[in-house]
Amino acid sequence: MTATPHSVLQHTFGYDAFRGDQEAIINTLVGGGDCLVLMPTGGGKSLCYQIPALVRPGTGVVISPLIALMQDQVNALRELGVRAGFLNSTLSFEAVRDTENALLAGELDMLYIAPERLLQERTLDLLSRAQLALFAIDEAHCVSQWGHDFRADYLKLNILAERFPAVPRIALTATADARTRVDIQQRLSLTQAPAFVGGFDRPNIQYRIQPKQQARQQLLSFLKAETDGQAGIVYCLSRKKVEQTAQWLAKEGYKALPYHAGLDASVRQQNQQRFLREDGIIMVATIAFGMGIDKPDVRFVVHLDLPKSIEAYYQETGRAGRDGEPSTALLLYGFEDVVKLRQMMAQSTGSDEHQRYEQQRLNAMLGLCEVTGCRRQVLLRYFGDELPKPCGNCDTCLHPVESWDATEAVRKALSCVYRTDQRFGANHIIDVLRGSDSEKLRRFGHHQLSTYGIGTELSANEWRSVLRQLVAAGLLAVDPEGYGGLRLTEACRPVLKGEQSVSLRKENRPDRSASGASRSRPAPTQVDEADQPLWQALRACRKQLADEQGIPPFMVFHDKTLADMLARRPQSLAQMSEVSGVGDAKLERYGDAFLAVFDDFR
Template sequence: MTETPDAQSPHYILEHTFGYTGFRGDQQDIIESLVRGEDALVLMPTGGGKSLCYQIPALARPGCGIVISPLIALMQDQVEALRAAGVSAAFLNSSLDFRSAQEIEQQLLGGELKLLYLAPERLLQPRTLELLAQAEVALFAIDEAHCVSQWGHDFRADYLQLSCLHQRFPQVPRVALTATADQRTRQEIAQRLDLSDARHFISSFDRPNIQYRIAPKNNPKRQLLQFLNTEQQGHAGVIYCLSRNKVESTAEWLQQQGFNALPYHAGLPSEVRAEHQRRFLREEGVVMVATIAFGMGIDKPDVRFVAHLDLPKSVEAYYQETGRAGRDGDPATALLLYGLEDVVKLSQMAATSEGNEEHKRQERQRLDAMLGLCEITSCRRRALLRYFNETLEADCGNCDTCLEPPATWDASDAARKLMSSIYRTGQRFGAAHVIDVLRGADTEKIRQFNHNQLSTYGIGSDLSANEWRAVTRQLVVRGYLQVNAEAFNALQLTEQCRPVLRGEETLQLRTLPKAPARATRESAGARAAVEIADHDLPLWDALRALRKSLAEERGVPPYVVFHDATLREMLTARPRNDAEMLAISGIGDSKLARFGAPFFELIREFDQAPA
């Protein structure tokens, strides 16, 4: 006698609701812990399948799973994706009118919902907590849990109060999830959310599909344009800038270059931000130019690149922001352009922050670690993972330093010239003036201070201004020089420079690239993600057009219907019946019922068409 499968088992839900045949990494252990009623702290990289870790237990346990999510604008897309998979899901937030909110509350009390998304502000209202006390709650999932870290760049004060869940609902399991947290932040999450007894699940931080590339700025607009034109035509991506003004000017410039680029920052009206975010999620090939106000919880799987036009202030921020690329597992690229001015600006921000001296010291250490990642000549991925206490046994072969090992040169003599010039000008001037002295420039400032009479005047004319900036930047990063933010960003010597000045230590520095990196890495970059054989292109385009049409009918992003990876598998398998369609990753019972017929018909048309 054949045993009837348990429709409440995690494996059954994974296969029939979400369309996947097996769990990845720690997913099964996490899910089974929550099903048993245990608490968990989950650290899993973006694209690693965090959402299934709370969605499946919510479906397997009696009651409704309550998901605390920090961004109202993204709840709708997450709920739509669940509904497309046949899950009764809803959200409660300020975008709903009173009657709609009341209907959802009644559905919760009536046991009709399996997942309900709430912002922390909404959850903490006495009325909401009373509502939840009357309902059957399967679990609490606290998404983007790093928001609890008080000095993190995504800090949300309301997250600090979520420890009340343990006191009010002691029998309900809780899971806190985040993609980025070093050891200190993990401890802070556990402490502030009252998860001291929770089991910690820490997945690998490695995102092997992302190609990391970091280059000094020489002409950032030209560098960005070459990257977009040669590798990213028609692809969705995010470009991060430090200031609002730079966001707007960059978006406007990209529009002039023919790109579908939109600005996003906290200073824009909320309705404009919401519309731009909606377009980014639902249209194809949109480039979002943004400050760090954009990105947390972004669920778009086919972001093919993330570019930084300014230096992130920490490795955690860099890792989290680059992690928004390639969530679907296909090749993606993370490009960072940085310069000495970034170092100066971030140093000033750290020095003038509201924290105490210990916090400022930690901020400086984080910045130093980020600069170190920029200037290394070895595998970037190994260094990035090492920061999170993870060891990669061999070089990755998919970062710029692996693909094109940087040339180095003996910069000992140049370093001594630079240090001498800084010393002889009184350690009172910024990099631009010191470089002018070295190169023998005739400026009003040089004449004013008689610096054309110094022994170091003109002794560095053999190097270009760009090359001297590269030397200066690397010496600052390595600790031989410091920038005094309180003295007009004056370059100053440190104790560490003495052995170099005395000739007791040699310095090997990176050679400044003579031209932007060649666009010959496309096989490892984003273009490979959508490479389709010529004879398959007509059906590929038709499958994408059908997906877009079905998505527009339902007012949802295309990936809510099917991911690109699912369409590619469909292109190869050419399914002819339900069993063959269900064998494709990402297609469960509900999606087959909703979308199967038109895709069967389209594939049949192509298969029957004369060659």
């Protein structure tokens, strides 16, 4: 009998119904059409090409930049009974030959391949001799110069349309604004293909953005109050900060591991495997880590530095809560982050247009940080998505921000920037405003300025908030060429002339900076006290089966599947097959082991 999308969904993946646009996308590919898919992390993008690859004759070829994860992706498919393989630079000559022979013999359902290998003439010739079901271009934002993770090899992937015009193509990404979408379509020759844009909302993620005060203490307070030994990711901007933060967390008693591109490849691989397979690991990483990570139970993502764009922020926070359970995204940022990012952008070798666009994206990120209304509404609007009402699950909704008439303080700050020749950073400006008795101020003669000591009514932290918000609002600019000096912009002229008032946000008290916002947040996968022994026995069974095969526990079953199993209490393989997430291959492989657990508790 010919497989249908619904039969594959049910028997291979163990689910009864499609979500959102999945069915329409799958039918488009099964019918031989191309498409572009934008769907949030955890929204089920992979099913959109995996199911058509299993329904159509031939092998589905997935182009992915995630070489370090291909083995895990293939293992996950093999657990489902799918014949999967990969080709990349980590394989031996013999392994490459065996995989190529399996492809030509029609013995592979799915083949993962890195773009640089795909573009080799030898590989293109190999694919031309195989029967191909489709091409799936994953992480498609990498093709765009406007995307946040540009890869040069992706620019050449339009060769697929030229060399394989009869093979349907699907490009997928979780993050792309309107400009990036157009770029993807043009560069991949998908301008005539339908675009399926799913809603970007991840309602289970609670967004929180707070100013840095004592970042390590804020992080520690958050971990102690909310994480309860659960898995999470902490992002830092520099490799040095990654290593220092991981070492510090380890001293504080947490299972923290570093990850950045400067580490030895074997260390990165080992740390990544521990994160995927062990409970309660905190990965401290640069943005080199995370793309394609399919760990469903990451409960929190913390940024200790400001991301350079909303796209990057959304992509990185989206690694939390892929299982749909409540999760937290906490960002701590300070004025120094803005200075550092401006300097990095100034050193870019990109075109003037590209640098201007990068500045615009950073400005949008700053705007999200300083907004007084619902953060989720601002975040979604950036991607062209609308949320009619405030979400009720971000810090500004849970603890509404107070604003104050800051016009007089703003004029003082702008005047001080002007009178110090628009070349000093925030700390110096604050010292002048507060009348600091410092040698540096005397050396420049700034203790004699008319603005010296006119701002003693505000604390240093309050002035820092004012200056940060003025940069976000475009009334001040940071000089990227120097040491973060502040400059006036044309937009500040009406304020200085007394023609425009300014309202700024009041910062919440420090005790809300990390843990306070989520006290109403439910815990993930809640299990009644009476069911805890059985729940832990099911988890132990899963862990044992995973360890025997050297795979992460979630590849056996996700927590949601165990929770459904716990609710149904199956007593036979037929009843076990009705559990969400239990397909035919896993039923055959694991069904008896889990039924034995239930037998022990009857």
